[in-house]
Amino acid sequence: MIRKVFALVPREFAALTPKLLAAITVQALLQAAAYVLLVPVLQALFDGDTASAWRWTIALAAAVAGQVGFSFLQSVLGLRIGVGMSHGLQTRLGDHLNALPLGWFETRNAGALSRLVVESVREVQGLIAYLLAKMLTGAIVPLGVAAGMLFVDWRISLAMLLAAPVLYLVNLWANRSYTASDARLHEASGEANARVLEFAQAQPVLRAFGAVGSGNKALDTALARQRKAATGLLFASVPGLIVFSLCVQAVFLVLVYLVVGQVTGGSISAAAAIALIAVSSRFIEPLNQAAQLGTALRSAAAAADRVTALLAEPALPQPDSEVTPGTPSVVFENVGFAYRTGAQVLSEVSFTVPAGTTTAIVGPSGAGKSTVLRLAARFHDADSGRVLVSGHDVRDQPSHTLLGQLSLVFQNVYLFNRSVLENIRAGHLDATDAQVRAAVAAARVDEIAERLPEGWDTTVGEGGAALSGGERQRVSIARALLKDAPVVLLDEATSALDPQNEAVVVRGVHQLTRDRTVIVVAHRLATIAHADQILFMEAGRIAERGTHEELLALDGRYAAFWNERSRAAGWRLESVHV
Template sequence: MIRKVFALVPREFAALTPKLVAAITVQALCQAAAYVLLAPVLEALFDGDTGGAWRWTIGLAVAVAGVIGFGFVQAVVGLRIGVGMQQGLQTRLGDHLNSLPLGWFETQHAGSLSRLMVENVREVQGLIAYLLAKMLTGVIVPLGVAIGMLFVDWRISLAMLSAAPVLYLVNLWANRSYTASDERLHEASAEANARVLEFAQAQPVLRSFGAVGEGNRALNAALARQRRAATGLLFASVPGLIVFSLCVQAVFLVLVYLVVGQVTDGGISAAAAIALIAVSARFIEPLNQAAQLGTALRSAASAADRVTTLLAEPTLPQPDSDLEPGAPSVVFENVSFGYRPGAQVLSELSFTVEPGTTTAIVGPSGAGKSTVLRLAARFHDVDSGRVLVSGHDVRSQSSRSLLGRMSLVFQHVYLFNRSVLENIRAGRPEATDAQVRAAAAAARVDEIAERLPRSWDSAVGEGGAALSGGERQRVSIARALLKDAPVVLLDEATSALDPQSEAVVVRGMHELTRGRTVMVVAHRLATIAHADQILFMEAGRIVERGTHDQLLGLDSRYAAFWNERSRATGWRLESASV
């Protein structure tokens, strides 16, 4: 565990870790020496040997001074590493998250990452700053006392050394049961955090369906699971703590029994017996402290495991240098891909999107349409084949360079809890206010700003909660317009909008796609009909391709799809006559 924790220490503080361990070790040895020296000091005092008592007291004073001096050093160094570690480790985790495939985040709970970045990092930091000294002291001091007792009474020393493996095995047993329960609590707490966040963000939906309070079964179930996991952790930790404490006390009783037996047999004097009992109590003290800290140590060790596991997640390989981009085209060559082994989503997909053209991808749900866009943006790496953007394999381009030449507008728009202006500027941070407002005007966001209390400076709420779905899409399109990238990946999200909002969003989309290379997962008939190329997908394959007229002429899958969509657009509700 110690090696794993030290591996998490930032590089600028790594050089201090040997100094910290050395200070703790020397302090613990001085403490052990002080405990061992109690025996001759007390024995000399009880025997009335004042001169001998003074000689041993000088040695005891030197040992105590070492405890104080090296204790101060380890406290300062440990605190320095711990404080620096919290910020450094969070920065390291943030950098690592930035280098993971974008698709990795689609399967992760925000609550789990939040708990890991804050609570788990704090536990690991506390392990270095405070708990490490207590943990090493709990091992070194008893061992040092046991070895030092060889020079006082070998039988007591042998009993102490014999107890060590027993206590180790009991602690190992307690760790195993605790670790499994702690992992269950972490998962339950992460789910509960996510459900609380969801509960706060989805109040309009929850209230409209009466799912607040006791009616919100998902939140209640998550909180109940967290309570059960916390109770399980308690029941898993308490037995181990009790058993370990009982074993420690049993060791102390055995030591006292041995001392009393020697007095009874006349092997040692009553004064020596008192001294040995005092040393035995000092031998037990660090073990009792270790038992009391056991839960905190195991929790910190589990936190270190989770942090290490996240840092071990494979990052998206990045090239050493970027290639000069060619014309803005997108090419799929025999691409196959699955999100997990044995479950293929795309099979030998091949097509080309020529520069300045629009390719519409249509088909039934689950055909793999959105996956195509995600592979073009390298959310994941393909299993076989290759994806080329601007003439180069996406794997030979850095994520910054690749995504810098793309504007992505997907169905689920996320806005930051900042002003309208700042949310649009995220598309190009160096843009001027005039450029931001020009992009906003093209997407008709200026109409939104006019009705907000603080106009452009109004915060849009977490996730854009203060705006409607259509308004969030307009801000997203304005952001993409400001970026002015040559390749546009568009997952149309107008099907859930009212006709007025849809008309405004569609105008913004037309402005966004003009003169650019566009791949669009199309839902609107007008977008499909005007595309330069249409790819009709089923079960991860392209089963038909061509222009709108060509595919209608085939009178096959696409024609049936078109006719069904056309009939659906003519549906309307009419009042029933009685």
């Protein structure tokens, strides 16, 4: 465990870890020596040998003074490393999260991830700053006392040394049951955190459907599961603590029995017996302390395991050298992909989006349309084939180079809890006011700002909760348009807009993407009809391709899809008089 924890220490503090271990070890050995020196001190006092008593007392005082000094040193070192870990480890986790594939986050629980980065790091920090010294002291002092007792009475020393592996096995048994329960509690707590956030963010929907209070089964279930996991952790830790404490006390009774037996047998004097019992109690004290700290130590060790596991998640491979993007085109060459083994999403997908053209991807749900966009943005790497953007394989381009060429607008829009203007400028921090005005006008965000109480400076709330779905989508479109990247990826970009705003936004998108390479996944007829190329996907393959007129003339799957959409677009609700 210690090796795993020290592997998490930031590089700038790594040089302090050997000094910390050395300081802890020396202070623990000096503490053990001070306990053992009690025997000759007490023996000399009871025998009336004042000269020997003074000599042993001076040695005892030197050991105590050294122990205090090294204890102070290890406290300072532990705090320096622990405080450094608080920032350094979270920064390291943040950097690693930034290096993971974007698709990794799609299946992760935000509450559990937040708990890991905040609470688990705090537990690991506490292990270095406070618990490590107590843990090592609890192991070194008893062993040091047992070794020192060889010079006093070998039988007592042997009993102490034999007790050590027994206590270790008991502690190992307690750890095994605790670790499994702690993992369940961490998972349940992460789920509960996510449900609480969801409960706070989705109040309008929850109230509309009566899913508040006892009606919110998801939240109730998550909290009940967390309580059950916490209770399970308690029941898993308490038996181990009790059994370990009983074993420690049993060891002490055995030592006292041996000492009394030595006195009655005449092997040692009563004075020596008193000294040995005192030392035996000092031998037991660190073990009792370790038992009391066991739960905190196991919790911190489990936290270190979780942090280590996250850091072990494979990062997105990055090329060693930069590339110079060429003409902004997108090419798929026999691409195959599956999110999990045995569930193929794309099979032998090949197409080319020439620079400056728009390609629309249509088809039924589950056909793999959105996956095409995610592979182009390298959310995941293709299992087979190649994806090229601007003439280079996406795997040969550093992430900042690839994403710098792309403007993304997906179905699930996320806005920062900042002003409308700040959310739009996030697409291009150095954009001029004229560029911002052009983007917001094209996406009709200027109308939104006029209705808000503080205009452009209105804070949109967490995730954009203060705006409607259509308003959030328009802000997201403006943000992508402001970036002015050569390749634009749109996934149902107008899905949340009413017909009037959709028509305006579609015109704005066409205006600002006229010289851009565009891939759009859409079901809206206006978006599809204006495309230079249409790909009809079905079951992870391209079933048909061509222009709108060519595909209608083919009278195949796309024509049926178009006709069905056209009929649906003409539906009207009529009043019926009975």
